[in-house]
Amino acid sequence: MSPARPTTATQPRWLDDDESRAWVAWILSTRLLWDELERDLQRDAGMPFSYYEVLVMLSESPLRARRMSELADATQSSRSRLSHAVTRLEELGWVRRESCPSDRRGSLAVLTEAGFAALQAAAPDHVESVRTHLFDLLSPEQLVQLREISDTLLDHLLPIVSSRDESQAGRLEMARARLGQSDQGKGAPAHGC
Amino acid sequence: MSPARPTTATQPRWLDDDESRAWVAWILSTRLLWDELERDLQRDAGMPFSYYEVLVMLSESPLRARRMSELADATQSSRSRLSHAVTRLEELGWVRRESCPSDRRGSLAVLTEAGFAALQAAAPDHVESVRTHLFDLLSPEQLVQLREISDTLLDHLLPIVSSRDESQAGRLEMARARLGQSDQGKGAPAHGC
DNA sequence: CAGATTTTGTTGAAAGATCAACTACCTCTT
């Protein structure tokens, strides 16, 4: 339909054997690892990974509050998804919405005390899960390799994602920022309110 | 609630800086890559990746048919999920159900001509997508490293997944089988009907 | 072989994600 890709029917560049095996191993391992982490988190904290990430980002923000759109960028999710997620997190009593004084369109997501407590309770199990299923398995060299490979992919992917949705160009810098700092990091930049 | 994990409150083994950065890079890159592949596939073939995989597995099976439970194992999905997926694929005219003569509980998913055609139409774009967003970016060394890391994770994860749901122990061998063969591979083992 | 147990596969409900409107507000231009 839309010629997003040249329609000239050149020979497909099929994967060779090495690539093919790497490909199967990659899909399988990333999917299983994601599933396992999700599963552990669901069991230990009663929430999906995407919600956990929202709580983490909020907890790292000054005043434990953040503009919706910023939060969407920071968690790599669409505004719609975040809006639904925050609605759910409000029902759970972990997040509260506040209106943004400086921009009356805006709204702030604020982490409640209960939300912070839930996060604190979940965090140790979550780190343990990440260790068990990932870092404990890798040699020091592999840790470096994994990081380098991931960075390579990100250098390619981030510009693509950012340029597609011009409105969410903030994603790129959000991501770059996170890449340069610790996970259990301190405060993030001002949230513009 | 259930003591699936020792409840003794030992000090959490937080991630150090290197691990933390690798972790952020890993989640970010795998998520973006998955999203990008899904997106390309949705655009080019009008179906989610999980459906595409079902068609692929069927196309590689003798007679382009496979028992539901085998197909579930082969695509790393629950029986329920597969059942819903096949229902949807039937609506699209790409798959047809047939009853299994040798086991009257069973049912077979069969790839239709239209389904095979849809797959053939989608495959070149999909490989191109995988190349563009993954293999074209990696050096030969990184390809090997990625494969080794993925294999390491699989050695750990496959037993866990298989042992949890004893009924789906077939997953492990299915996965191991796929790891030893080409993606565009030839026929798979008999499907028991 | 009768009864208990497992296995196979489906179903409906609920949860999460995506998509396409849509409202309200801001900002830029003239």
Next chain:
DNA sequence: AAGAGGTAGTTGATCTTTCAACAAAATCTG
């Protein structure tokens, strides 16, 4: 300052996945 256009955020519909419950058929056990 009026209007055009962009930005922030929400909403409802739809799709996919998960979960728990279930029916039907096979298999195991005494």
